[in-house]
Amino acid sequence: MLLFSFFLPATAQNAVGMLAILGIGILHGANDLKIIQHQRKSVSSKSVSYFILYLGTVLIGAILFYWLPQAALPMFILVSAFHFGEQHWEIRLQQLRLRYFFYLCYGGFVFSLLFYLQATPTSNIIEQIVGIPIAAQVWNWTSLILGLLLLIYFLLFRPIRLFLLGELFLFGLLALLFWKGTLVLAFATYFVFWHSLPSLQSQMQFLYGSHNAKAWWNYFKAGFLYWILALCFLGIAFAWIDFTAPYFLSLFFIFLAAITFPHALVMELMFRKSP
Numbered sequence: 439m440l441l442f443s444f445f446l447p448a449t450a451q452n453a454v455g456m457l458a459i460l461g462i463g464i465l466h467g468a469n470d471l472k473i474i475q476h477q478r479k480s481v482s483s484k485s486v487s488y489f490i491l492y493l494g495t496v497l498i499g500a501i502l503f504y505w506l507p508q509a510a511l512p513m514f515i516l517v518s519a520f521h522f523g524e525q526h527w528e529i530r531l532q533q534l535r536l537r538y539f540f541y542l543c544y545g546g547f548v549f550s551l552l553f554y555l556q557a558t559p560t561s562n563i564i565e566q567i568v569g570i571p572i573a574a575q576v577w578n579w580t581s582l583i584l585g586l587l588l589l590i591y592f593l594l595f596r597p598i599r600l601f602l603l604g605e606l607f608l609f610g611l612l613a614l615l616f617w618k619g620t621l622v623l624a625f626a627t628y629f630v631f632w633h634s635l636p637s638l639q640s641q642m643q644f645l646y647g648s649h650n651a652k653a654w655w656n657y658f659k660a661g662f663l664y665w666i667l668a669l670c671f672l673g674i675a676f677a678w679i680d681f682t683a684p685y686f687l688s689l690f691f692i693f694l695a696a697i698t699f700p701h702a703l704v705m706e707l708m709f710r711k712s713p
């Protein structure tokens with residue numbers, strides 16, 4: 439992906455990023471209902487009820503963006519920041535004090551770094567959604583504050599101190615990608631390779647006790663229908679939309695936000711149930 443950011447034009451970078459998100463990115467949330475059933479040890483007859491509840495949560499998120507975007511967007515960023523941080527650290531740091539705050543700081547720093555290095559397209563999308571432009575200095579200060587909080591965590595708490603050099607290297611790569619690539623490619627790279635793929639492995643471990651080739655196939659079969667439904671819903675919604683229009687990316691990120699709310703809750707419950 440980093441090479442793509444140097445050698446592909448912006449339109450091609452966006453296409454690669456979109457394909458990655460619609461493929462692995464959407465797939466990693468396709469078995470949320472199966473995870474709920476597994477958590478509650480419920481019978482398959484309750485699948486319809488879970489599906490209606492899950493879909494209702496998605497619709498509520500979409501309606502919230504329509505009626506109260508000024509509240510929905512910050513909520514989405516906070517939920518996503520916590521969700522990204524939790525997925526990255528939960529298995530390694532179950533005993534860390536104030537770990538939930540650490541998850542929020544970690545994911546928030548990734549978002550702030552992305553928004554700062556992609557200040558112009560980020561400001562355009564936010565203004566289209568909420569009607570208020572956000573200056574790049576906001577993300578500059580947010581990145582600085584959250585970065586300092588993370589550094590304090592790494593220095594004070596021994597369980598994560600050993601990961602400091604690796605995380606600095608990771609953030610260096612991400613910063614280079616965030617700076618050089620388009621917003622879509624930059625977000626897709628982190629979302630798919632640093633979040634979705636590890637999440638798929640965690641989900642398979644929870645559902646099947648392994649993440650070998652057989653588990654991957656079982657996961658794909660179980661989630662294929664919901665994955666296709668999500669893509670069909672997205673396709674229908676965008677059938678009347680000009681993909682080259684300035685508002686397209688705003689609507690695409692709203693779609694991701696709407697499906698993130700219930701998925702983040704399911705993953706939090708899964709981690710609580712995991713041994």
